[in-house]
Amino acid sequence: MLKNLKKYFDLKLIGILSLVYLVFVIIYSGKNAYLRYSMKRKTDWGEFVFGNVLDWCLITAFMIFIAITTKYLMHKKTKLVYIVSIHFFFSFFIGVFTVGLSWIIENLFTSMGKDQRSLTDVFYGFVRLIDLHFLIYLSLVTIIYMYYYFQKIQESKIQTIKLQDQLSKSHLKFLQSQMHPHFLFNTLNGIHALMDINIEKSKSMVVDLSDLLRNVLDKKDENLIELQEELEILKKYIHIKKTRFSDQLNIHLNIEAGLENILVPNMLIQPIVENSTKHGYGSEFISLEIIIDIYKKKEKLFVKIQNNGKALKEKLPALLKKGTGLNNIKERLDTLYGTNYKLNIYNESDKVITKISIPIKLSISEVEKDF
Structure with a gap:
């Protein structure tokens, strides 16, 4: 099974996705840090940094799964309507995955002696970020398809040269x-x-x-x-x-x-x-x-x-x-x-x-x- 999974895993693509999202996290966290500092909001900076790093790790892990899934769908020549439906579902599920898993990890490692967020707070966080997560997913999936598109063009050029x-x-x-x-x-x-x-x-x-x-x-x-x-x-x-x-x-x-x-x-x-x-x-x-x-x-x-x-x-x-x-x-x-x-x-x-x-x-x- 691992051998079959390996052929759908592209380390170079994963590196590109993680780097692109890292740039986004740096810009996004820098903006929030500036707003918090300028508005003199009380902030636990250690928890703030941990939250952003955790977010980057979770999104990267999720996009590894999406990259493998996309390659599998392309390899199996799945119909376009099914591909669109699957990506539409995952564009909302990425928020559930990120916010939900963040909540679990925060409760386990960073909230000892503190008030833990309720499920209502988690749902509110999901709704508040639903549009952002959708755009993040759309951007990263676009990169995936562009990567495979240019890869196919390059292979086609090589094949043409050989011919x-x-x-x-x-x-x-x-x-x-x-x-x-x-x-x-x-x-x-x-x-x-x-x-x-x-x-x-x-x-x-x-x-x-x-x-x-x-x-x-x-x-x-x-x-x-x-x-x-x-x-x-x-x-x-x-x-x-x-x-x-x-x-x-x-x-x-x-x-x-x-x-x-x-x-x-x-x-x-x-x-x-x-x-x-x-x-x-x-x-x-x-x-x-x-x-x-x-x-x-x-x-x-x-x-x-x-x-x-x-x-x-x-x-x-x-x-x-x-x-x-x-x-x-x-x-x-x-x-x-x-x-x-x-x-x-x-x-x-x-x-x-x-x-x-x-x-x-x-x-x-x-x-x-x-x-």
Whole structure:
């Protein structure tokens, strides 16, 4: 029974109710003390303080019972008419409970040798304070319902955040599953194109692709990976590209030191390098140079990829509608960072530049190492 009762007992709520009523008792007793002193009424100050402390204890005890009862009624999904009727009854019973129990305790402990109050006096005290007790009860019950209301809102927000997180993860998994076949098909097309020209290089590319796929599949369920892992995948992809295009492709990596443990979206850079080779070559651009710069600036990680191939004829919004890879990157960045990132593609000094900035987030291993 005590175990069942415990789930309806909220210590934090009891603390709030007792504190609120303590403030009321201090204000109410302070007012009465001032009136008694200013009117020079004869007062037993010890009994006066004891009476106020006793009142606070009794009301707090009663409100513990009401808080438990309210939680029970809410848990059982009691009809509104019954809840209102129960609270209406207790709003009057609180006066009976407080005045009656005060009278009993006063008679037992504080009235030895003094005239004891009669039941008529007790009834008069109940009637005199009936409106005050009603307002006290109404105020404290309002606090109880406000407490549970805000608690429910908070739980609802947490549940919504969890649901959004699950949806985001599902969306990211879908985007990653979309990215992997896209990357695989493009690489296989490259191998097929090379087979009639150089069978040995084609075989080497198949081996490299197998090795690369192993790395990609190991990380397939991770939305964010360390930069050093992303670069490991990228380097294997670059080796495949270099095997196909030989001296017609030069790729340079410039990585600022100390960024290895920063988390980045899985396969962020590879699709951009792939687009550079896919769209950079042309009749006037038979040799391609790609420069990849990764650096940190003002708590942001910057990835800048530039190539000296064909210039862009369209801006980013139009490009996003055309290719799977670029649009996939943007959707993943949207899901992971909301508006806290930048993605831009533009022409500058006979180069095509793709620039991405994301907030810096360290992996757990690096955070633990710092401590």
